[in-house]
Amino acid sequence: MSADGQVDPPVAQGTPPAATAVGLATTRVSLRRRLLASPATVLALVILVFVVFGATQTDRFLDALTWINILRNAVFLVIVGVFTTMVLISGGLDLSIGSVFVAGAVSAAAAAHAGLPVPVTLMLGTSAGVAVGLLNGILINYARIPSIIVTLGTLFAVRSIVVAVTQGNSIGPLPIEFTTIGQGELFGIPYLIFYAIFIALIGHVLLQYANLGWSIRAIGGNSDASSRFGIPVRALSTLVYTLSGASAAFAGMLMASRLSSGSPSLGSGFELQVIAAAIIGGTSLSGSIGSIPGTVLGALLLSVLSTGLVLLKVDPSLQNFAVGAILILAAGVDQFRKGRMFRRAITPASAKRPAPGKA
Amino acid sequence: MSSETGVTPVVPAAAPPPAGTTQLERAGAGKVFGHVEALRDVDLTLGSGEVLALVGDNGAGKSTIVKVLSGVYNLDGGEFRIRDHAVNSMSPQMARAQGVATVFQDLALVETLDVTANIFLGQPITRGLVFANRGAMADAAAATLQSLKVRLPSVRVAVGELSGGQRQGVAIARAIHQDTPIVLMDEPTAALGVRETAQIRDMILELKARGKSVILVSHDMGLVFETADRIQVMRLGEVHGVRRTSATDRQEVVGLITGALDPDPRPARGGKA
Numbered sequence: 001m002s003a004d005g006q007v008d009p010p011v012a013q014g015t016p017p018a019a020t021a022v023g024l025a026t027t028r029v030s031l032r033r034r035l036l037a038s039p040a041t042v043l044a045l046v047i048l049v050f051v052v053f054g055a056t057q058t059d060r061f062l063d064a065l066t067w068i069n070i071l072r073n074a075v076f077l078v079i080v081g082v083f084t085t086m087v088l089i090s091g092g093l094d095l096s097i098g099s100v101f102v103a104g105a106v107s108a109a110a111a112a113h114a115g116l117p118v119p120v121t122l123m124l125g126t127s128a129g130v131a132v133g134l135l136n137g138i139l140i141n142y143a144r145i146p147s148i149i150v151t152l153g154t155l156f157a158v159r160s161i162v163v164a165v166t167q168g169n170s171i172g173p174l175p176i177e178f179t180t181i182g183q184g185e186l187f188g189i190p191y192l193i194f195y196a197i198f199i200a201l202i203g204h205v206l207l208q209y210a211n212l213g214w215s216i217r218a219i220g221g222n223s224d225a226s227s228r229f230g231i232p233v234r235a236l237s238t239l240v241y242t243l244s245g246a247s248a249a250f251a252g253m254l255m256a257s258r259l260s261s262g263s264p265s266l267g268s269g270f271e272l273q274v275i276a277a278a279i280i281g282g283t284s285l286s287g288s289i290g291s292i293p294g295t296v297l298g299a300l301l302l303s304v305l306s307t308g309l310v311l312l313k314v315d316p317s318l319q320n321f322a323v324g325a326i327l328i329l330a331a332g333v334d335q336f337r338k339g340r341m342f343r344r345a346i347t348p349a350s351a352k353r354p355a356p357g358k359a
Numbered sequence: 360m361s362s363e364t365g366v367t368p369v370v371p372a373a374a375p376p377p378a379g380t381t382q383l384e385r386a387g388a389g390k391v392f393g394h395v396e397a398l399r400d401v402d403l404t405l406g407s408g409e410v411l412a413l414v415g416d417n418g419a420g421k422s423t424i425v426k427v428l429s430g431v432y433n434l435d436g437g438e439f440r441i442r443d444h445a446v447n448s449m450s451p452q453m454a455r456a457q458g459v460a461t462v463f464q465d466l467a468l469v470e471t472l473d474v475t476a477n478i479f480l481g482q483p484i485t486r487g488l489v490f491a492n493r494g495a496m497a498d499a500a501a502a503t504l505q506s507l508k509v510r511l512p513s514v515r516v517a518v519g520e521l522s523g524g525q526r527q528g529v530a531i532a533r534a535i536h537q538d539t540p541i542v543l544m545d546e547p548t549a550a551l552g553v554r555e556t557a558q559i560r561d562m563i564l565e566l567k568a569r570g571k572s573v574i575l576v577s578h579d580m581g582l583v584f585e586t587a588d589r590i591q592v593m594r595l596g597e598v599h600g601v602r603r604t605s606a607t608d609r610q611e612v613v614g615l616i617t618g619a620l621d622p623d624p625r626p627a628r629g630g631k632a
Contacts, residue, residue, distance in 0.1 A: 211483050211491045214476055218469050225467035228431065229481030230452040288471035 039282030039333070043297040047304055054308050061311060068190065070300070070307045075196040076101075076251045076270070077277045077299035082203035083240070083247040085278045085295045089207070090240045091220035091287030095151040096136060097248040097274060099158035101267030103128045104249025106162050109171040109262025112178035121178060125253040126246050132158055133245020137238030155271065162264050172261030182257030192254060199247070204292035216240060220287030276323065277302055280330040289334075301326070398423055399596045403439075405541065410563060410573045412583040412604075415593035415616055421576045422464060424593075425545045428574070429461035430454035441541070460534035464545040464576075466526055470519030474511060475500045477518050478533045503532045507562050524555030531562050535571075542566055545576045560585055580609050592616055599623070 054061040080097055087094045108125030116124070132154055139150045184191045207213035218226040219233045227233045248267075256262040281298030283290025302323060309319050398420045405411050413421045426432040428439070430451040438445050441457045449457065468477050475493065478500040486492040500514045509528030511521070518526060527547055534542050544563070548556040556579065563586045566573050577583055583590060584604060592599040592615040599622045600615045614620035 209491060210489050211485060212489070214472075214483065214491050215481075217472060218476070218480060221469035221471040222467070225463075225465075225469055226481065228429075228451045228463070228467050230455075231481045288469070 038291070038294070039330075039337075040291065040294040040297050042333075043281060043294065043301060047297065047301050050301075050304060050308060054312060058311050061308065066307065066311070068188075068193075070303045071193050071196075072190050073307065074296075074299045074303035075190075075192040076255060077274055077302060078196040078296055079199050079251045079254070080244075080248050080270075080274045081277045081281075081295040081299050082200055082292055083244040084274045085281070085283050085290050085292060086203070086207065086216055086240050087244045088275075088278055088283045088285060089220045089288060089290045090216045090237050091223060092140065092147045092237060092241065093151060093275075093285075094133075094136065094241060094244045095148065095271050095275075096132060096154040096158060097244060098267040098269060098271040099155045099162070100129045100132050100245050100248035101252035101255070101270050102162050102264060103132065103158050104252030105256035105266050106166055106171060106252075106262040106264055107249075108178075108253040109174060109256045112174045112256075113171050113262075115175070118177050118181070122250075122253060126249050129245040129247070129249025129252075130242055131245070132249075133242040134238065136245065137241035140241065141234035141237050159264075159268075166262075166264045168264055170261045170263040171256075174256070174260050174262075179257050179260045182254045183260075192258065195254065200292055200296050207292055212236075217288050273302060273323075274299075276327045279334070280326060282330070282334065284334055285331070298330075398427075398434075400437075401593075401596070401598055403591065403598075405572050405574060406588075407540070407572055408567060408570045409589065410567050410575060410587045412587035412590045413574060413576045413593060414578070414580075414583060414590060414612065415599070418595070419593035419616075420596040421593050422545055423596075425461065425464075425543050425574070425576055428454065428459055429463070429543055430459075455537060455539065458539045459541045459543060460537040460539040461543040462527075462530045462534045462545065462547055464549070466530040468518045468526060468530060471517060473517050474504070474514040474521075474529050477529055478503065478514075478536055480533070482537075499536070500532070503536050504528065507532055507535065507565065508558070522555075523550045524552070524558060527551065527555070527559060528562070531559070535566065540570075541572045541574070543574045543576075546578070547575070548577065548579050548582055556582060580612065583612075584609065594618060594622070597622070 051061060060066050080101070084094060084097065104125045107128045108121050111121040111124045112118070136147075136150050136154055139145050140147045182192060186194065207216065215226070215231050215236055218231055219236060223233050252267060255266055259266075277298035278290065278295045279285065279298070280301060281291070281294030281296070283295060305322055305326075306319060309322065310316065401420065401424065403411075403424065413424060415421050423432065427434055430449045430453055433449075440446065441459065444457060446453075446457065451461075454461070469480065472480075475497045479496045484492040484495045484499070486495075497514050504511060504514065507528060509525065509532060511525055511528075518529060521529065527550075531544070531547065534544075547559050547563075551559065560582055563573060563575060563582075567586070573586075575583065575587060587604050589601060589603055590607065590612055591601045592612060594616065599618075600620075601623070602612065602615075611620065615622070
């Protein structure tokens, strides 16, 4: 790849090759270094320590059924968390997902209850989420209303519509064709877990290897610069909110299917759990930084905790204390890492610093 | 220093560009912010392989000119021609398509992303349409940085970890990577120390040696006299004078900047000086 091979006057080539400048050999960071630097590694260790400790207290920690339960509970956090992570990385915030979750659950339940075929049911439920997500994206990016305000607004408004339409009643029973989606199993493993793995994989590839993912990181890091270099910032951000809405509604449908009913009280506080999972997983609230594996492990930690603390017979009312403490700790670690990573470089002091190339 | 790009014939201006052909020319350009007339009747000509310094006090309109030429602001009056294309409004992407790359004063870097991603911001090398070819981008970024002698630990470090001079080097490398005939540089040394300023000077001379046309906005008279072929002095949104570097000295340029010397007589619109 010779990008600047067009004109190369003697000035550029008269120098000894690469003694001082960028080393090509250093352009590929080893997997081991990347793993060590990753917050996901820390998180995996924390989960491991907790599980090992739990196992010394009660055998049930090692029970396969316990683990299927833990994973099944994490599924909803993961499916939505993948896209919440993208929203956060793009520099935004989506608080409306709890309400979109219930909107998806209730509209799909209503469609299934009315006897509509499963594909139509799924489409209806998802489009409820797409509609809210699109509305969020347009208000945030084109009407320029702050994301926290817009999505707090839709959080209230959408749940209010759901409660008004259902009159507060659950919708059920639901036909078996629909409930199989959330209750079926393959080799003893719930379908739900496969959906979550599939969506997390797609999300990871999108964010880490696709141009789209790099653009999402760019707009979260510096939207003004991104737009000056031709990234369609507003359209991209709107797309990310739309995906977030679609995923929340989809997860809501899965929940309705799993529970065989669509209750208007579903998903209350769900948005905060999902955001907590992403932040525990190393996603930065200030944008651009974060990863899907981190969020998956964050979701897993929350799920392991809620099951594990029950198994350890910890007072259930104290469970959220653990979640809160871990959340603050994770955000603190994130701040510390960023502080070390990004010193303010444009200062006279740093201008005199010797070139790191020699270090 | 001869031009290798097919461009328009020379257009006479107050002080004609030294060699080759006109890369960029603007006549009677105006720009208004609210009540403030930031640019008034500004002419500017840039030859192939020429370094034109734009100097002037704060508020003289230098950065406004850069923002107009890079597509960030639109003109309210007049027009400019880039390589024989008349333009009076454009987006940053159009500016690039017209052959203008910009090193912005704020650098427009994404600090959380690595050097590679910044150099390819908004124009990645793709693999199979959807995927980013990070390996190829890293190699190309490293090659460009090497050719500019920018010292970095790696092209995979986040820009936020770099020093001011290194960041400036990355921003310049990005502009060069776009391989446009015209490069705009807005205050490239404002935040830098002596050693790093010298590096930037070498990069500007390197650009010139490659036949690029450069507009350099700077307060640094040393840098201006070391690199520029011509110096255009702006004052209060107007052109106060244009001088060949070889035919002037700091005293005269500073006199024009502060207004101690009277402005040159303005050319009649559409005519010559």
